[in-house]
Amino acid sequence: MINGSCLCGKVRYQYKGEIEEIAMCHCSQCRKAQGGAFATNSPVDTDKLEFTGVEYIKEFQSNEFKVRAFCSNCGSPLYSARSDVPDKRRLRMGSIESPFSCENKYHIYADSKAQWHEITDEHPKFKEMP
Ligand SMILES: [Zn+2]
Numbered sequence: 001m002i003n004g005s006c007l008c009g010k011v012r013y014q015y016k017g018e019i020e021e022i023a024m025c026h027c028s029q030c031r032k033a034q035g036g037a038f039a040t041n042s043p044v045d046t047d048k049l050e051f052t053g054v055e056y057i058k059e060f061q062s063n064e065f066k067v068r069a070f071c072s073n074c075g076s077p078l079y080s081a082r083s084d085v086p087d088k089r090r091l092r093m094g095s096i097e098s099p100f101s102c103e104n105k106y107h108i109y110a111d112s113k114a115q116w117h118e119i120t121d122e123h124p125k126f127k128e129m130p
Protein backbone atom coordinates (compact mmCIF):
# COMPACT_ATOMS: atom_id res chain seq x y z
CA MET A 1 0.00 0.00 0.00
CA ILE A 2 1.32 3.39 -1.02
CA ASN A 3 0.05 6.54 0.70
CA GLY A 4 0.47 10.08 -0.44
CA SER A 5 -0.90 13.59 -0.24
CA CYS A 6 -0.57 17.10 -1.55
CA LEU A 7 1.42 19.68 0.39
CA CYS A 8 -1.53 21.07 2.39
CA GLY A 9 -2.98 17.61 3.08
CA LYS A 10 -6.51 18.34 1.75
CA VAL A 11 -6.03 15.69 -0.93
CA ARG A 12 -4.84 12.25 0.16
CA TYR A 13 -4.61 8.97 -1.68
CA GLN A 14 -3.96 5.28 -1.25
CA TYR A 15 -2.56 3.16 -4.04
CA LYS A 16 -3.23 -0.56 -3.72
CA GLY A 17 -0.44 -1.57 -6.05
CA GLU A 18 3.31 -1.32 -6.53
CA ILE A 19 5.36 1.43 -8.12
CA GLU A 20 6.99 -0.52 -10.94
CA GLU A 21 8.68 2.22 -12.94
CA ILE A 22 9.56 5.87 -12.66
CA ALA A 23 9.78 8.15 -15.68
CA MET A 24 11.77 11.33 -15.32
CA CYS A 25 10.15 13.59 -17.90
CA HIS A 26 12.17 16.52 -19.19
CA CYS A 27 9.55 17.90 -21.61
CA SER A 28 8.93 21.64 -21.45
CA GLN A 29 5.31 21.18 -20.30
CA CYS A 30 6.26 18.99 -17.34
CA ARG A 31 9.04 21.39 -16.39
CA LYS A 32 6.55 24.25 -16.23
CA ALA A 33 3.84 22.22 -14.52
CA GLN A 34 6.24 21.01 -11.79
CA GLY A 35 8.40 24.11 -11.54
CA GLY A 36 11.49 21.91 -11.68
CA ALA A 37 14.15 20.46 -13.94
CA PHE A 38 11.95 17.43 -14.65
CA ALA A 39 8.84 15.60 -13.46
CA THR A 40 8.93 12.18 -11.79
CA ASN A 41 5.92 10.14 -12.86
CA SER A 42 4.79 6.56 -12.61
CA PRO A 43 1.98 4.90 -14.54
CA VAL A 44 -0.43 3.41 -11.98
CA ASP A 45 -3.75 1.58 -12.31
CA THR A 46 -6.69 3.98 -12.06
CA ASP A 47 -8.87 1.40 -10.30
CA LYS A 48 -6.29 0.85 -7.52
CA LEU A 49 -5.89 4.57 -6.75
CA GLU A 50 -8.34 6.06 -4.23
CA PHE A 51 -8.49 9.71 -3.30
CA THR A 52 -9.98 11.58 -0.39
CA GLY A 53 -10.58 15.32 -0.66
CA VAL A 54 -11.58 14.93 -4.31
CA GLU A 55 -13.42 18.25 -4.10
CA TYR A 56 -9.98 19.91 -3.96
CA ILE A 57 -8.68 18.16 -7.07
CA LYS A 58 -8.66 20.38 -10.12
CA GLU A 59 -7.92 18.97 -13.55
CA PHE A 60 -6.26 21.32 -16.00
CA GLN A 61 -6.85 20.39 -19.64
CA SER A 62 -3.22 20.38 -20.75
CA ASN A 63 -4.02 19.37 -24.30
CA GLU A 64 -6.83 17.71 -26.24
CA PHE A 65 -6.17 14.30 -24.63
CA LYS A 66 -4.51 15.06 -21.37
CA VAL A 67 -5.39 16.55 -17.99
CA ARG A 68 -2.93 17.52 -15.27
CA ALA A 69 -4.49 17.25 -11.82
CA PHE A 70 -3.41 19.34 -8.86
CA CYS A 71 -4.69 20.43 -5.45
CA SER A 72 -6.70 23.63 -5.88
CA ASN A 73 -5.75 24.73 -2.37
CA CYS A 74 -1.94 24.37 -2.42
CA GLY A 75 -1.16 23.77 -6.10
CA SER A 76 0.70 20.47 -5.65
CA PRO A 77 0.73 18.35 -8.82
CA LEU A 78 -0.91 14.95 -8.22
CA TYR A 79 -1.28 13.06 -11.50
CA SER A 80 -1.90 13.34 -15.19
CA ALA A 81 -4.38 11.27 -17.17
CA ARG A 82 -5.05 10.71 -20.85
CA SER A 83 -8.59 10.27 -22.14
CA ASP A 84 -7.41 7.54 -24.54
CA VAL A 85 -5.77 5.57 -21.66
CA PRO A 86 -8.48 5.65 -18.97
CA ASP A 87 -7.12 2.66 -17.01
CA LYS A 88 -3.86 4.49 -16.15
CA ARG A 89 -2.91 7.64 -14.31
CA ARG A 90 0.57 9.01 -14.11
CA LEU A 91 1.13 9.66 -10.44
CA ARG A 92 3.57 12.40 -9.37
CA MET A 93 6.19 10.68 -7.24
CA GLY A 94 6.92 13.69 -5.01
CA SER A 95 3.50 13.35 -3.36
CA ILE A 96 4.22 9.85 -2.01
CA GLU A 97 4.76 9.52 1.74
CA SER A 98 5.27 5.76 2.07
CA PRO A 99 8.80 4.39 1.85
CA PHE A 100 9.31 2.39 -1.33
CA SER A 101 12.09 1.68 -3.76
CA CYS A 102 12.07 1.33 -7.51
CA GLU A 103 15.22 0.91 -9.58
CA ASN A 104 13.39 0.85 -12.91
CA LYS A 105 13.93 4.51 -13.71
CA TYR A 106 14.40 6.19 -17.07
CA HIS A 107 14.48 9.62 -18.67
CA ILE A 108 11.96 10.65 -21.30
CA TYR A 109 12.06 13.66 -23.61
CA ALA A 110 15.71 13.87 -22.64
CA ASP A 111 16.44 16.06 -25.68
CA SER A 112 14.02 18.70 -24.33
CA LYS A 113 15.80 19.01 -21.00
CA ALA A 114 16.53 22.38 -19.41
CA GLN A 115 19.80 23.87 -20.68
CA TRP A 116 20.96 24.42 -17.11
CA HIS A 117 20.34 20.84 -16.03
CA GLU A 118 22.71 17.92 -16.62
CA ILE A 119 21.59 14.30 -16.58
CA THR A 120 24.43 12.61 -14.74
CA ASP A 121 22.99 9.22 -13.80
CA GLU A 122 23.18 6.01 -15.82
CA HIS A 123 19.45 5.41 -16.28
CA PRO A 124 18.26 4.97 -19.87
CA LYS A 125 17.54 8.14 -21.82
CA PHE A 126 14.82 8.27 -24.44
CA LYS A 127 14.36 11.03 -26.96
CA GLU A 128 10.60 10.89 -26.51
CA MET A 129 8.37 8.23 -24.94
CA PRO A 130 9.79 4.68 -25.19
ZN1 LIG B 1 -3.20 20.69 -1.17
Ligand SMILES: [Zn+2]
Binds near residue numbers: 027030
Ligand atom coordinates in the same frame (compact mmCIF):
# COMPACT_ATOMS: atom_id res chain seq x y z
ZN1 LIG C 1 6.52 15.60 -19.73
